[in-house]
Amino acid sequence: MKSVKYAPAILIGRAVRVLARWRKPGGGSAIPGVVVNRIAPRFLADTLNGFPLGLVIVTGSSGKSTTTKMLVAVLRAHGLTVFTNQSTANISQGLTSALLERVSLTGYIAGDVAVLEMDEGHGAFIAGSLTPRVVALTNVMVDQIDRFHDSEMVAGLLAKIAARATETVVLNADDRYLADLAHTLGSSVRVSRYGVTADVLAQYPRGLGYADTATARLPSGMGLQLTGMAGRTAEVEFPSSGRHGVTLPARGIHYAVDALTALGAAEATLGESFDPAVACAALSAMPAVFGRGEVVTVGGKIIEFVLVQNPSSFQLNVNSLEAGTEQIIVIIGSDVRDPSYFWPVDTSGLGHVLIASGLKAHDIALQLAYDNVRVDRIEPDVPTALDAFLALPDPASGVKTIIFSADGMRRTRAHLGLVSNAEESV
Amino acid sequence: MTATSIERPFTVVSLLPHLLDTNGDAGNARVLAQRARWAGRAAQVVDVSTRADLPEHVDAVSIGSGTDAALLPARDALRTLVEELRIWSNSGVPILAVGTGWELLSWGIDLADGAVIEGLGLVAGHAVPRVSRATDDIIVSSKYGRLIGFENHARDYVGAEASPLGRVVYGTGNGDAPASGPQIEGLTMGEVFCTHLHGPVLARNPGLADYLLEAAFRRSGLSYSRGAMATSVDDTAQTVRNQVAVRLGQSAE
Ligand SMILES: [Zn+2]
Numbered sequence: 135m136k137s138v139k140y141a142p143a144i145l146i147g148r149a150v151r152v153l154a155r156w157r158k159p160g161g162g163s164a165i166p167g168v169v170v171n172r173i174a175p176r177f178l179a180d181t182l183n184g185f186p187l188g189l190v191i192v193t194g195s196s197g198k199s200t201t202t203k204m205l206v207a208v209l210r211a212h213g214l215t216v217f218t219n220q221s222t223a224n225i226s227q228g229l230t231s232a233l234l235e236r237v238s239l240t241g242y243i244a245g246d247v248a249v250l251e252m253d254e255g256h257g258a259f260i261a262g263s264l265t266p267r268v269v270a271l272t273n274v275m276v277d278q279i280d281r282f283h284d285s286e287m288v289a290g291l292l293a294k295i296a297a298r299a300t301e302t303v304v305l306n307a308d309d310r311y312l313a314d315l316a317h318t319l320g321s322s323v324r325v326s327r328y329g330v331t332a333d334v335l336a337q338y339p340r341g342l343g344y345a346d347t348a349t350a351r352l353p354s355g356m357g358l359q360l361t362g363m364a365g366r367t368a369e370v371e372f373p374s375s376g377r378h379g380v381t382l383p384a385r386g387i388h389y390a391v392d393a394l395t396a397l398g399a400a401e402a403t404l405g406e407s408f409d410p411a412v413a414c415a416a417l418s419a420m421p422a423v424f425g426r427g428e429v430v431t432v433g434g435k436i437i438e439f440v441l442v443q444n445p446s447s448f449q450l451n452v453n454s455l456e457a458g459t460e461q462i463i464v465i466i467g468s469d470v471r472d473p474s475y476f477w478p479v480d481t482s483g484l485g486h487v488l489i490a491s492g493l494k495a496h497d498i499a500l501q502l503a504y505d506n507v508r509v510d511r512i513e514p515d516v517p518t519a520l521d522a523f524l525a526l527p528d529p530a531s532g533v534k535t536i537i538f539s540a541d542g543m544r545r546t547r548a549h550l551g552l553v554s555n556a557e558e559s560v
Numbered sequence: 561m562t563a564t565s566i567e568r569p570f571t572v573v574s575l576l577p578h579l580l581d582t583n584g585d586a587g588n589a590r591v592l593a594q595r596a597r598w599a600g601r602a603a604q605v606v607d608v609s610t611r612a613d614l615p616e617h618v619d620a621v622s623i624g625s626g627t628d629a630a631l632l633p634a635r636d637a638l639r640t641l642v643e644e645l646r647i648w649s650n651s652g653v654p655i656l657a658v659g660t661g662w663e664l665l666s667w668g669i670d671l672a673d674g675a676v677i678e679g680l681g682l683v684a685g686h687a688v689p690r691v692s693r694a695t696d697d698i699i700v701s702s703k704y705g706r707l708i709g710f711e712n713h714a715r716d717y718v719g720a721e722a723s724p725l726g727r728v729v730y731g732t733g734n735g736d737a738p739a740s741g742p743q744i745e746g747l748t749m750g751e752v753f754c755t756h757l758h759g760p761v762l763a764r765n766p767g768l769a770d771y772l773l774e775a776a777f778r779r780s781g782l783s784y785s786r787g788a789m790a791t792s793v794d795d796t797a798q799t800v801r802n803q804v805a806v807r808l809g810q811s812a813e
Pocket of ligand 1: 195254
């Protein structure tokens, strides 16, 4: 595939990129992709399929962004050069533009492997063009958008992507939809399963948030297992090399499961070269993820940020909140269009919330009241609420904890003058 | 009033919360239980998936809304409870059914592909496909006060014209405005209340919640009066309703 046949398209794409930046500094990044995809429609697929260690795709309802970052960190720790993306609405144009930055005129990209994060809906894009060596599936959850469709449909979309795998499909055995999906794959494709043990699952009485949890756990030795979970520390059992500890980038069972997905995908990608100790060390060295349990210091006060993106992450974050946390503010913004959205969440574990804030302050306060959570104050104005919250003396137990929706996070960040270290696209 | 009716907790059955809680409607069971507690009575929510889960006494019943994939399993599970549902509805136990939970109590559901899912036949009417999904705030004027909620449904409901829950002020409700006659929302039959207003309809509209609680308490020979905590929480609900109303060009209350 490394031929000069794409040279004209690449040159034109680069020229368009320069023009786009003249017009709008720092912007216009998808435009070159549009142009190249029009004049050389096979460029993208040929380039992505052509990496020496192939293409790895990470997809699923939630956790794919974190999983992709974890997988990239593990592969890099093994000495690989990795091409990767952030999922965008128009994946084809975004990827082409990103590749143009890196590609030589002969179509060659310095790199060992490509790792792509994809949405469920991107199946049509890869069908018939991409041939991933490995496809890693995180879960089927019902989110703000998906609940207007249904889980079967999401599972069907994931099955289409998984069907493109040439070598291995890595999947979550605790997710019933994904466990069932394994039976639809061709016999030449290896299925690598991961899951939590019954003991770990028992720590989460309300489950892990999947649309449907498989009735049975993965038997020991049949795949990667999460055997222990406490705070930010997870214990993972590899069938081949026993148990290893991992420090997660934030507290929460979902991060541990993301780590399992990433480790499974890394093992499938690297084969014999995969080293569990190197992999776990790489995961433990990852920086904390902003807005999902990151601890920051603002004006000498220690604050923990907890981002709730959907009912599942809200529930998991409530469940994994440190016991005795006495200073909590909840900021729910205009991004939560429908107040019923969070009602499947049992928020009673919060116990006592000092301030409910954001455009939906009264809506969330109403839910908290019915969950027996004491709410001291409702203050829709976010800056006013934050100032009052931060002015309080340090708590005797736990850290100041801010639970926010994405809109609440943006407003908080703006008011506190914080720059994020990762613009999460979910 | 008997001693036992005070001693045993006020019991709200939440039917099939595993299948029918996509829009948080199972939360209506906890709203009823919590308001009963605030009124000074011990209360519990019992999740019922099979007959084996049924408690001895039932004071109120909540049925939520699920995805279309859950329609058949939910209908089949509800069929095993049809006798209880009939007894409850005939004996004045308040039942709140939302969205697909309501549709399953009807004569049946016409699906977009032409298939029909037979309902339990407990309430008149049936559900028919809409051209496009109705997803927006909804305001309904009813004898339980102005009801404000959120609707999210892919089907209309026909056959509730004789006993609607209320008249649509903003939104879609049972269907788009007809050529003649009022645009209506929901259905009532005795103490059975059916609505498209999903999620915390009872939390946001405590007038309706208290109507159900009064009916339920009365069956035990007790009278319900709103607790002090409920008064303050209802102020929050009023603020929420006014925010929506004003945003949609209606007056605040
Ligand atoms: Zn989705």
